[in-house]
Amino acid sequence: MTTIHGTSKGAPPPAPEELLGDAPGGAAAEARAPGTGRGERLSALAQQHGALAVLVVLTAAASLGFDSFATGDNFSNMAVSSAFLAIVALGMTFVIITGGIDLSVGSLFALGGVLAAWGSRYGTVVALLLPLAVCGTIGLVNGLLIARARLAPFIVTLAAMLAARGLLLTLTDEGAETYLVAEGSFLAELGQGSTLGVAHPVWITVALFAAGAVVLRRTRFGQRVYAIGGNEDAAALMGAPVARTKITVYAVSGLLAGLAGALNAAWLASGVTILGAGMELEAIAAVVIGGTLLTGGLGFVSGSLVGVLLLKVIQNVINQIGSLDSAYQQVVSGAFLAVVVVAQTWLGRRRRVL
Amino acid sequence: MAAPPAREPCPAPSAGDTPPAEVLALRGLTRTFPGVRALDGVSLSLRAGEVRALVGENGAGKSTLIKVLTGVYRPDAGSIELHGEPVRFGTPLEAQHAGISTIYQEVNLIPLMSVARNLFLGREPRNRLGLIDFGRMHREAAGTLSGYGVRADVRRPLRSLGVGAQQMVALARAVSVDARVVVMDEPTSSLEPREVETLFGVVRGLRERGIAVVYVSHRLDELYELCDTVTVLRDGRLVHDGPLAGLDRLSLVAAMLGRELGEVRRKGTTEFSGSHQAAEGEPVLKAEDLTVPHKLHGVSLSIRPGEVVGLGGLLGSGRTETAKAVAGALAPGSGTVAVAGVPLRTGSTPAAIRAGISLLPEDRKSEGIVPGLSVRENIALAALPRLSRLGLVSEARIDSVVETFMRRLRIKASDPHQKVGELSGGNQQKVLLARWLAMNPKVLLLDEPTRGIDVGAKAEVQKLVDELAEDGLGVLLISSDLEELIEGSDRVVVLKDGAVVGELTGDEVTEDLLMRTIAGGAEPALPGGTAPGGEVAGR
8 A cells, every 4th residue: 555655656756767768568578577576576666665655644644633734834844944954865865875975964064054154244155155165175075085095984974074063163163153144135035035935945955856866867977876886896897987976976965065054044044053963864864764775876866855854744743742752753763764774674685685 | 988889890700811800919918916926928819700718727817817908907018909009008997998898707787777777887878968868778778688688678677687697788788888809707607508508609799790709717618619719827827829629628727737748746746645544434524415506516525534535626616615515604505514424504604613624715815814813813713612611711721722733733923922914824824724723623624725825834734734634634625736636635526517527536546637537528537426435325
């Protein structure tokens, strides 16, 4: 039943090539494929769309259970608060598909916010470009150290996470100083305004995910991202520029984290130093819940979007249950992540990808 | 770099005409690694449409030659000429662009990506927007692959294909990148017989299109079926170069192993005593019908206490796999292993060790020693559970064991706390041997125990093997060194393509007979699958 939800909704396209292929129907083709039975296909479906099914069921249940859940206000709040995490998760999706990890995004998110707010006094252009330039550069350095110096992504991005957090404290005088985004500026409009009843950060997120999906699925760069995560040595022997691809992926991840931070600052009208702590883990969780393999080589951006929404809905539902301490959010999110990873591993073994 | 997948076929070589043009010429290639001259002035020439066999035993320099040819290594000296032009490859990609494609032994593709994406990675067809045109890609992929006998849905992940079909995809990819020379490194090692036929068909198709092929394989039957010419390497040097048709199998094997025909020396330069007291009694190890898909086909063997059984055969004949299957490091699909009559669970190293089987692995660097730990720690590693009580390790007992074995095996270390990584190869090997002897094994499996160690240490290890057998251990000796095998073993079981093809006992254990048996079709060879050692075949 759940899988039917997943496919009929059709939100995450099940690999575009399956839609674009000219060969008629899957039946004949499936009959030829050796050793890939029905069970395996179901496993694949569950792995790709399981999160979406859970999201649909949870949303439907919450709508029935809580009057204040299925309201326009609540939905648009959830959408905006999801937007920032989603942008970070988008970059993380690319990183994880290459088989890497980026722990610096939480710090870069906060740094991007403070830089945007600080820069807003010099105009919108500075306010937007400064965080992108700084965070993109830190991401680029991450990429260089990982791809050229062949250091472990975990360590490199952990170092960047600490360094960016330190930079942040220096900028804000140990957090004592808070920079405000000028009211009525373009930046403020970007964060707080809306078009057609949908907040601007949400529009931006949707546009970025559409672009991300196209890049990942329909460009040679995207194919290389999968190839590197699938088998880095083979990809290199097949002539893929491995280092360049990895560097790009980490630079984009940093860039997107900075952008998300800037938009968040615009939304809050100030750069808040303490934001973004633990956000890297939340982003990783969203990506993994969305069906991307933590070991790389398999994944898709729409899944990450679903993963983010799922985390936010869980949070919201717990808030709706007034009697539950909001600290339980994390317990539930954590437990859910554990269930997802176990399920993914199990499904992956059934599909013989792990 | 959109390479056109199709190209004009070159004129096929035909008798009578002038010989086809030389495509590739390697001249005097030399490549040295620290302490080893892996390639020493090797030359090789390839004409259009030529299928050349490249053979040699372990360490002969085949893989170094391939890596130089495909841009992984740069040669220290010598030159590579492609179509008469000197070339230098810095990366595999440059070699590919120049028209040299390689198919590696292990399929080197991306299992999770679709068949078509694997085939086209890096040169996907694109539409006007610069986006990948999947429709066209799938049509072209299906068209290309049907020429290789692969009829599968190209949109499915590569891993859903059988290994043979995957190998075909790799081949199709290698050829479709506009290859003039295709290097195949043991392409059939994981193929079913039917798939091998398809592969041969493809190779013959390449020959007709004027593409030159370098074919590396240990299976002599394949070479004689497929190849025109042969290059034999040994110890980094070229030892034979010529047409394959004029060369009989025995001469080919002799060239690979570095033996003169008819050269029979019963007593040579090794330290083996030559004979042990006739080993009698029930076999301490009895392995029957060990089968591992693609690797072993019903190998049986038995070893009596005090007996050294040699395991002969060419590289890739299944010697190491047999040892591993016996020691539980490789799970056999079927077959049994029994120690002193007690059957043990196959595919479990702890079970094998408990039963008294110790394996000294071929690659002591990656599978044996822990270089950062001391001699003492390395020796005690496997025996720790035996040397401790209630989970607590008894330092005194370790000291006594370590001291005993360092003296008995004459391990040259400044003291037991010296790091093993600092010792010579021979002493490292002895440390490993000590580790397993400390377990009080009943059966010792030695996989190339003297490879890569100097002459003096080699003699000592050989002497030790003798002594251990005298003490009643059953020893299985794997060695590519014929002399060592013959002088060290009481019996030699010969493997070929993962099956027992013969067994030499007593006076039959001579180099001449051994080489004949390895080459196949020799008289004393027993039919494959007969239980060795005069035991009743347990089927």
